[in-house]
Amino acid sequence: MDFLTGSIGAEPISGWAPLALKEKKLAVIGGPSWNPKPEWPTIFRVTSSDDERAEALCRLMKENFQCKSVLYVLTDDLVGKIAKENALKHEKSRGLEVKGYLMVPPNTTDFYPFLTKALKTNPDYLHCKMPPGSVALVIKQSRELGYKGHIGYPTGMPSGLEKWQAIAGLEASKGFLALTTPLEEYTPLGIEGDALIKEICPTHGLGDIAYSMQPHILMMAIEKAQSLEPDQILKTLRTEEFHSYVKAALKASGEKTFGIKNHMSVPIYFSQITGLVEFKYVKSYHLSTP
Amino acid sequence: MTEFIQLILNCLVLSANYILLALGLSLIFGILRALNFAHGALYIFGAYVVYALAKMAGINYFLATVAAMIVVGGLGVVIEAAVLYPLANKAKISSLGAILGVSMVLEGVLAFIFEGEDVTIGSFFTGTISLGGAILSIERIMVVVLCGVLMAVLYLWIQRTRQGIAIRALAENSRVANLQGINMRFIRYLVMGIASCVAAFAGAIVTPLFYINPFMGGHIVFKALLIIAVGGMGSIEGSILAGLLIGFVECIGVTYLGPIAEVISFVLVIAIFLFRPRGLLGVEYEFH
Numbered sequence: 001m002d003f004l005t006g007s008i009g010a011e012p013i014s015g016w017a018p019l020a021l022k023e024k025k026l027a028v029i030g031g032p033s034w035n036p037k038p039e040w041p042t043i044f045r046v047t048s049s050d051d052e053r054a055e056a057l058c059r060l061m062k063e064n065f066q067c068k069s070v071l072y073v074l075t076d077d078l079v080g081k082i083a084k085e086n087a088l089k090h091e092k093s094r095g096l097e098v099k100g101y102l103m104v105p106p107n108t109t110d111f112y113p114f115l116t117k118a119l120k121t122n123p124d125y126l127h128c129k130m131p132p133g134s135v136a137l138v139i140k141q142s143r144e145l146g147y148k149g150h151i152g153y154p155t156g157m158p159s160g161l162e163k164w165q166a167i168a169g170l171e172a173s174k175g176f177l178a179l180t181t182p183l184e185e186y187t188p189l190g191i192e193g194d195a196l197i198k199e200i201c202p203t204h205g206l207g208d209i210a211y212s213m214q215p216h217i218l219m220m221a222i223e224k225a226q227s228l229e230p231d232q233i234l235k236t237l238r239t240e241e242f243h244s245y246v247k248a249a250l251k252a253s254g255e256k257t258f259g260i261k262n263h264m265s266v267p268i269y270f271s272q273i274t275g276l277v278e279f280k281y282v283k284s285y286h287l288s289t290p
Numbered sequence: 291m292t293e294f295i296q297l298i299l300n301c302l303v304l305s306a307n308y309i310l311l312a313l314g315l316s317l318i319f320g321i322l323r324a325l326n327f328a329h330g331a332l333y334i335f336g337a338y339v340v341y342a343l344a345k346m347a348g349i350n351y352f353l354a355t356v357a358a359m360i361v362v363g364g365l366g367v368v369i370e371a372a373v374l375y376p377l378a379n380k381a382k383i384s385s386l387g388a389i390l391g392v393s394m395v396l397e398g399v400l401a402f403i404f405e406g407e408d409v410t411i412g413s414f415f416t417g418t419i420s421l422g423g424a425i426l427s428i429e430r431i432m433v434v435v436l437c438g439v440l441m442a443v444l445y446l447w448i449q450r451t452r453q454g455i456a457i458r459a460l461a462e463n464s465r466v467a468n469l470q471g472i473n474m475r476f477i478r479y480l481v482m483g484i485a486s487c488v489a490a491f492a493g494a495i496v497t498p499l500f501y502i503n504p505f506m507g508g509h510i511v512f513k514a515l516l517i518i519a520v521g522g523m524g525s526i527e528g529s530i531l532a533g534l535l536i537g538f539v540e541c542i543g544v545t546y547l548g549p550i551a552e553v554i555s556f557v558l559v560i561a562i563f564l565f566r567p568r569g570l571l572g573v574e575y576e577f578h
Contacts, residue, residue, distance in 0.1 A: 102548075103548065103549050104549065105549050105552060107506075107509050109500035109501070110300075110303065110304055110307070110499070112300045112303065112304075112430075113300050113301075113304065113540070113544040113545045114544055114545075114548075116293070116296050116297065116300060117545050120293075132408070133408035133501050133503070136408070136501065137500060137501065144418055144425065144427045145425055146425050160407055163407060163408070163409050163410070166409070166410050166412060167408060167409070167410040167500075167501045169413075
């Protein structure tokens with residue numbers, strides 16, 4: 001094996017990255033919940049990070065829905081803790097009054113005890129970073145408790161949307177905002193990729209583009225570098241502009257944030273549920289981590 | 291006042307949830323003296339039977355619930371006949387290991403059939419009512435009501451029927467009960483069947499509030515085991531008391547202190563064991 005590509009989460013990357021580095025393989029990896037590090041020089045990330053997605057959701061809520069305050073509803077695990085750290089770090093720049101951080105133990109199904117008091121603070125929107133099933137229950141139970149504000153999910157629209165909406169409740173799920181790339185934003189290759197995934201995996205579909213285009217970016221980098229030398233390819237990844245599944249050009253960044261220019265941000269497209277397995281595209285952001 | 295009513299209802303729902311889980315488990319331990327680690331899987335199995343019949347096949351929810359109780363009750367009898375009874379007088383670890391294996395097999399079967407996705411049975415009691423400004427969801431009220439009905443039925447069955455008397459006799463002293471002509475093997479089957487029915491019933495009425503996936507059983511059974519231990523192993527009344535206690539402590543704690551409340555409830559559990567090693571209403575028992 002000469003190269004590695006795929007998607008990985010925050011927990012496994014810590015064990016996986018040192019192994020990949022030991023083998024001195026160039027890895028082009030997706031996954032929004034971990035960050036590149038200077039000590040991982042050959043690991044290149046293609047994704048919109050959790051931080052960028054949270055930032056984008058806050059902007060969307062301010063710009064499109066005139067929200068002034070937020071209640072973070074997070075799972076009390078590594079991903080939730082990172083989300084809270086980022087929210088605290090960027091509280092000023094996000095420009096929303098934080099009504100609280102609800103850190104909910106994983107596997108919680110009854111959110112009433114958590115939400116009853118927290119919703120009394122009247123947040124304009126709930127910023128949920130947790131597994132899709134839990135978000136569905138937060139929607140259902142917060143609506144039952146009379147909450148009428150917005151609910152946003154800085155993660156891909158849940159797969160198996162019909163079943164997910166059955167958990168949340170059809171009416172309660174209307175207005176829910178999450179990430180979904182609209183068809184018109186795909187390049188012909190993206191449309192082809194989307195159709196292929198729908199064919200081989202009809203239940204889930206393509207969903208989140210941040211998990212999809214790493215192999216293509218790697219192939220393009222090899223082509224652009226006209227070399228199979230990992231150093232050359234990495235240099236190309238760090239300096240060239242790429243066009244892949246989506247129309248927007250993708251370019252590496254991250255030197256200031258991660259101490260290494262090994263992050264290629266992809267656009268963040270928000271859609272809003274309007275009916276049963278129906279949603280409309282709302283807005284997109286292409287934030288480049290500084 | 292509104293907040294207080296809401297808090298009480300939240301506590302009652304959580305407690306009812308715990309009690310429903312613990313009742314069957316407690317019944318099994320009381321008679322079979324076995325820790326049924328497959329109880330959570332049976333609960334989820336029951337929920338999936340309702341899901342398959344009511345949601346996928348369009349059968350009436352209440353009929354589907356009855357069918358789930360029969361199916362899971364039968365499954366419980368099979369588990370008793372094939373696993374628990376043959377290992378009843380063997381080393382404790384063998385029955386524990388075997389029942390854990392049963393739990394995993396059940397999870398695997400569900401994951402194979404239903405692909406491990408989160409699904410919901412769906413609400414059959416919809417809408418909310420307002421009481422003194424507190425918002426009460428009808429399906430949550432129904433969980434509390436049905437939990438009460440189940441507790442009453444179980445209590446009457448154990449206290450007032452011949453089978454109940456036989457069960458209590460067996461729980462108190464199996465050797466003497468045997469000498470009195472009580473068919474121990476039949477009672478064991480009966481208890482395992484009824485306890486599994488209770489698990490299926492709990493799965494059918496509680497899970498519409500939430501969602502189900504095949505792997506939820508392990509987490510659920512852990513909490514249920516804790517409750518029956520606090521209540522006193524094998525004591526139905528103890529399980530009810532412990533379910534109420536832990537439900538209220540956890541719910542009030544979470545509302546006012548956040549997730550740290552779970553730690554508080556575990557500290558409470560440790561304290562109970564320190565002062566009452568047999569649990570709140572526990573009696574002395576032999577562990578098989």
